[in-house]
Amino acid sequence: MDNIIQKLESGTLVPFIGMGVFENTKAKDGSTIPYDSDSMILALNNGRAMSDRLMYEYSRAAMSLEQRKGREFIVQMTNHIYASKEYDLPFTYEFLKAIKPKYMIDTNVDDSACKIYEDVDHFMITGTSRISAEYDRFIIYKFDAGSKEYKLIEKEELNDSLPILFKPMGCMIPEMNFIISDADFVDWLTEAMGGYALPPFLKEYKKEKSYMFLGTDFSRDTFRMVAHEITLGLKEGLMVTKKDELTKKENKFVNMHNLEVINEDCDTFLKSL
Structure with missing residues (x-):
């Protein structure tokens, strides 16, 4: 083109x-910004990996976190990933x-x-x-x-x-x-x-x-x-x-x-x- x-x-x-x-x-501060699904999951979950089923795609992992901790948690955590750096x-x-x-x-x-x-x-x-x-x-x-x-x-x-x-x-x-x-x-x-x-x-x-x-x-x-x-x-x-x-x-x-x-x-x- x-x-x-x-x-x-x-x-x-x-x-x-x-x-x-x-x-x-x-x-x-030397840390990474999420650049793929895996790194986004780690950022959402305070650096911890999740089960293979949830690691498949970050939307699935985010849904699990939302169900356990509430909608406001996942909204604030997503914002924190970028606003804190x-x-x-x-x-x-x-x-x-x-x-x-x-x-x-x-x-x-x-x-x-x-x-x-x-x-x-x-x-x-x-x-x-x-x-x-x-x-x-x-x-x-x-x-x-x-x-x-x-x-x-x-x-x-x-x-x-x-x-x-x-x-x-x-x-x-x-x-x-x-x-x-x-x-x-x-x-x-x-x-x-x-x-x-x-x-x-x-x-x-x-x-x-x-x-x-x-x-x-x-x-x-x-x-x-x-x-x-x-x-x-x-x-x-x-x-x-x-x-x-x-x-x-x-x-x-x-x-x-x-x-x-x-x-x-x-x-x-x-x-x-």
Whole structure:
């Protein structure tokens, strides 16, 4: 795919960011930031491994912790993982900050993606789950670069006059709101399949886009299903991964979504651009 930077700026190519972009990131205290499912489980459980069944995927482990210790515990613990540490922006976010993509999807729940747009007005959409008031599984904010504040807006106010940051799994700001446990993902995906996970404007705006998947791991069903729902109607794309060999399900996803696989570390690939 040619002219990647120009396509990111115009919005025809959409970055889709996963946890793997944190692999080379260290906090100022020397500790690591979660960069895959296993490290996320260890962070949620105070550094302790869990049973093999729960170690399969962090959403399963988070569900077990939520059942034992309550919803508030898992929300506060998720926030603590990021809020308690100082760390530099991973290179992927630094690269994108210089470009400020017209539209971006970030499945991480910290505020790194928000820092890409911290000096420009923008819209931010965060996913939400397990609410009974309505079917919509999103909240929309408008960021004012002057006041540095996010303000809640109605879904009808969303448009492409400003950059759009979509954080489907929630964010630690402006409110702690996370899709982290199995129950969260089941609820979000159920409503996503019914068309309630994206604002009406975004459903049309996202059609015929190309996607650049960075730091994503689609070897487990959950995030593969999330990516499929968010990118319905895609044109083509790139998946940057340092894996030598993809699983059968990952290959099926790649072929179904017309993706070109780039066998490189994300940082190496972006630096080459």
